[in-house]
Amino acid sequence: MSKIAFITGGAQGLGLSITEAALDHGYEVAVFDRDAVASDALVTREAARNRKVQAFKGDVADMSAINSALDALGKAPDLLVNNAGIVRFHPLMETTEEIFRSVIDTNLTGAFLVARACAERMIANGSGNIINITSTAGIASSPGVNAYVAAKAGLAALTELMALEWGPLGVRVNAVAPGMIDGGVSTPIYQNNEAARTRRGGAVPARRLGQPEDISAAVMYLASEAASYVHGHQLVVDGGLTRSVMSQLPWTRD
Ligand SMILES: NC(=O)c1ccc[n+]([C@@H]2O[C@H](COP(=O)([O-])OP(=O)(O)OC[C@H]3O[C@@H](n4cnc5c(N)ncnc54)[C@H](O)[C@@H]3O)[C@@H](O)[C@H]2O)c1
Structure with missing residues (x-):
């Protein structure tokens, strides 16, 4: 029987690339995304390629929508990719409470709610795999991204805690931190x-x-099984950018 991958924000951007890769690797994919148009387009496109994607429309901060989608799967997902995310560009002084809360709600609270709901089902099933999509913004801030840096740093910290608490119960948890990507939210x-x-x-x-x-x-x-001993790790995928800070300094002998 195929494994099930549950991918939040899987209808567009980086999530879409993850959806396609999971299909290529033989997963049955269920996408949970708040964009109904993009979700329907994905289902139609993949059906034309004889590949089945289930689309659940909902918000990651809405616990009842998450539970309905997971219950409809009929079994625990084998893989959760906690990918849905938003970014709002405002300096801190111009960041309203509404903006701050909405960014935290999607990127941190929503990621926690989906992970907990999946982990509960994975633990009952004896195994599972969770991958949280963080960001190098949570490692090295840049001005103007306000609550996003706190949400992504928070999600990286939560990844470690999830691995500690759920690892012994059969659920492996890790994170991927993208750097500057030519796609998704950075397309414009x-x-x-x-x-x-x-x-x-x-x-x-x-x-x-x-x-x-x-x-x-x-x-x-x-x-993959190749990573079966990797727990609680944040894999930074940024071409080395966040490690290049010392190379920006002038050479002291000049
Ligand atoms: N693109 C980049 O440069 C970049 C860099 C670092 C990290 N990331 C992270 O990668 C992830 C994907 O980002 P992207 O660039 O593909 O963005 P995107 O805007 O292209 O796609 C995000 C998807 O998530 C969905 N979504 C957003 N909020 C949602 C919510 N509350 N509930 C359900 N679905 C929701 C959207 O409908 C969309 O389909 C995010 O977590 C983002 O923070 C992206």
Whole structure:
């Protein structure tokens, strides 16, 4: 019987790349996404390729929608990819309570609620695998991303706690932290802007921006048996960017 992957925000962007990779790896995929149009388009596209995707429309901060979707699966998911996320660009002084709370709700509270609901079912089933999508923004802040940095740093910390509490019960939990990716929410930054792509990509040790497929490949590695001894790890997939801070300093002998 095929394994089931439950992918939040799996209808677009990086989540879509993860959905496609999971299908390629033989998973049955259930996508939980609040965008009904993108979800329906995904189901239709994959059906045309003879691949079945179930789409559940809902918000990750809505516990009853999460439970309904998971109950409808009929069995515990084997893999959860906690990918749904939003970013709002405002300096802290212009970040209203409503903006702050909505970013925390989706990226942190929502990720926790989905993980707990899946883990409960995985533990009852004796096994499972959870991968939280964090961000290098949770490791190295950049001005203007307000609650997003706190949510992603919080999710990285929660990943460790989930691994400690649920690992002994058969659930492996890890995170993938994407860096600057040419896709998803960052598409407007680079679309039709070759100069931005070249300038930013050139600042990365790997000398390019990341692609959504770099992230889905990391997710598939962590989901695989090859990673069976990897627990509570945040795999940074950023071409070396967050490790390059010392190389920015002037050489002291100059
Ligand atoms: N694209 C990047 O550059 C980048 C970099 C670092 C981290 N990330 C992280 O990757 C993940 C995916 O981001 P993306 O760039 O693909 O974004 P995206 O906006 O392209 O896609 C996000 C998907 O999640 C869904 N979604 C958003 N909020 C939701 C909610 N409350 N409930 C249910 N579904 C919801 C959207 O409908 C959409 O389909 C996020 O967690 C994001 O923080 C992205």
